[in-house]
Amino acid sequence: MAHYKATDSKCQQFRRYLEKSGVLDTLTKVLVALYEEPEKPNNALDFLKHHLGTATPENPEIELLRLELAEMKEKYEAIVEENKKLKTKLAQYEPSQEEKRAE
Incomplete structure (x- = not known):
């Protein structure tokens, strides 16, 4: 049971790290953009790569x-x-x- 709590704590720390660094917001925005695409692209991974590249600040x-x-x-x-x-x-x-x- 102690191993489960240690893993859970690490997961929470990692989640907070992703939130603070803006990774979760950026991923959410890109996934929402994919969801709102009227015609879904053939390669969703390429769509994500392309939009993640433009989502980063210059x-x-x-x-x-x-x-x-x-x-x-x-x-x-x-x-x-x-x-x-x-x-x-x-x-x-x-x-x-x-x-x-x-x-």
Whole structure:
């Protein structure tokens, strides 16, 4: 009987931990969203994974990294475009293959 009470106490502690950390609220919200879906998805587990991923609050550091990535992509595209222009310009001043052979 003592083993049962120890296990019950651990379960209660774990439940309080889940409540304090917001896990139970988040799971409840996602399950309610699944319940309220007019057309149930074929794969309920994928639905849960997708909605749990969006239910977590955004880390400000992640948002900063996303902005930095977008900025770097823009810079990259600009550099690629500049490189193309410079190659075209350079090709105008380099002797053609035929001229090189004649020399």
